[in-house]
Amino acid sequence: MNKVTFLNPEFFWLFSIIPVLIGWQIWKRKAQTATLKMSSLKGFEESKSILPKLKPMLFVFRILALSAMIIGLARPRTVDISSQTKTTKGIDIVMAIDVSGSMLARDLKPNRMEALKKVAQGFIEARPNDRIGLVVYASEAYTKTPVTSDKSVVLQAMQSVKYDNVLQDGTGIGMGLSTAINRLKDSKAKSKVVILMTDGVNNSGFIEPETASDIAKEYGIKVYTIGIGTNGNAEFPYAIAPDGTFLFKMMKVEIDEQLLKSIAAKTGGKYFRATSNSKLALIYEAINKLEKTEIEELKFYDYDEKFRPYVFFALILLFVEIFLRNTIFKSFI
Numbered sequence: 001m002n003k004v005t006f007l008n009p010e011f012f013w014l015f016s017i018i019p020v021l022i023g024w025q026i027w028k029r030k031a032q033t034a035t036l037k038m039s040s041l042k043g044f045e046e047s048k049s050i051l052p053k054l055k056p057m058l059f060v061f062r063i064l065a066l067s068a069m070i071i072g073l074a075r076p077r078t079v080d081i082s083s084q085t086k087t088t089k090g091i092d093i094v095m096a097i098d099v100s101g102s103m104l105a106r107d108l109k110p111n112r113m114e115a116l117k118k119v120a121q122g123f124i125e126a127r128p129n130d131r132i133g134l135v136v137y138a139s140e141a142y143t144k145t146p147v148t149s150d151k152s153v154v155l156q157a158m159q160s161v162k163y164d165n166v167l168q169d170g171t172g173i174g175m176g177l178s179t180a181i182n183r184l185k186d187s188k189a190k191s192k193v194v195i196l197m198t199d200g201v202n203n204s205g206f207i208e209p210e211t212a213s214d215i216a217k218e219y220g221i222k223v224y225t226i227g228i229g230t231n232g233n234a235e236f237p238y239a240i241a242p243d244g245t246f247l248f249k250m251m252k253v254e255i256d257e258q259l260l261k262s263i264a265a266k267t268g269g270k271y272f273r274a275t276s277n278s279k280l281a282l283i284y285e286a287i288n289k290l291e292k293t294e295i296e297e298l299k300f301y302d303y304d305e306k307f308r309p310y311v312f313f314a315l316i317l318l319f320v321e322i323f324l325r326n327t328i329f330k331s332f333i
Contacts, residue, residue: 004078005076012070018067061317061318065318069311076310077305078306080304091131092193094133094193095133096137096179097161099138099162099163100170102237105253108277112229116197116228119284127288133180146183171203171204172203177207181219194216194221196263197225197226198255201254202256209263213262213266213267222268225269226273228274229253230275272286
């Protein structure tokens with residue numbers, strides 16, 4: 001009965017009548033039976049029939065029938081609820097990540113690239129209803145994962161992002177942005193977003209960032225820009241030791257914030273500066289809140305009515321009571 005609900009529970013108030021009926025039955029019990037006063041019963045043989053003792057059962061049947069009718073009126077039923085969700089406003093997102101050597105700087109822990117990957121993975125997992133793609137760039141750019149709804153593919157691609165000298169070192173912000181735009185320009189999504197992350201100054205590539213931002217605006221693509229790096233100096237890799245490890249030294253952090261602000265403002269996005277791991281996490285939380293996907297939830301209710309057995313039980317009891325009252329117990333009424 002845990003899953004049983006009642007459509008009309010107000011009918012349970014009718015149970016308050018039952019104590020009144022029982023009290024009335026007890027009070028009127030003697031009046032319902034004919035009596036005869038005699039000076040002596042010696043001339044009558046004592047009856048051994050149990051029918052007089054069973055006669056009150058007729059009233060019990062009527063009370064049980066009334067109770068069953070009240071429960072039936074309250075409409076007991078079970079419900080099976082199933083729900084479906086559908087995205088009413090889909091968002092396509094491309095994350096453009098700078099993979100130049102400077103992303104190994106240690107001002108974020110353990111370095112900028114690993115800190116970014118950890119936060120970006122959480123962002124991807126928090127958007128199950130959107131399509132996400134991944135672009136990496138240094139002096140050149142390429143698509144690591146096209147826009148897809150398969151989050152496992154995107155997460156696997158994000159985990160494999162690293163500095164491996166496949167791309168010529170440098171920072172081609174225009175190249176990264178234009179490659180991301182190329183992945184979104186034919187998208188049919190209601191909202192198209194690029195999250196552009198860099199830690200330096202545009203110094204490579206044959207496409208100017210201003211030109212790329214103009215193209216993004218033309219295609220209705222919003223660009224959120226993130227500058228990664230602390231204020232002042234940080235440990236940067238400057239050479240590779242004979243054992244293959246990087247050598248680090250303190251160098252000045254240079255980020256073209258003016259350019260990143262311009263790109264964001266032109267496309268309707270917003271610029272953020274991540275100077276620490278915690279601030280980087282807060283930036284992604286802010287973007288997650290700014291770009292909300294509208295979800296419509298459809299619920300389907302399958303009701304199974306349970307009142308019929310109570311009604312049938314009540315009718316059977318009433319039939320039994322009427323039958324017994326007019327047959328076996330007829331002589332006692």
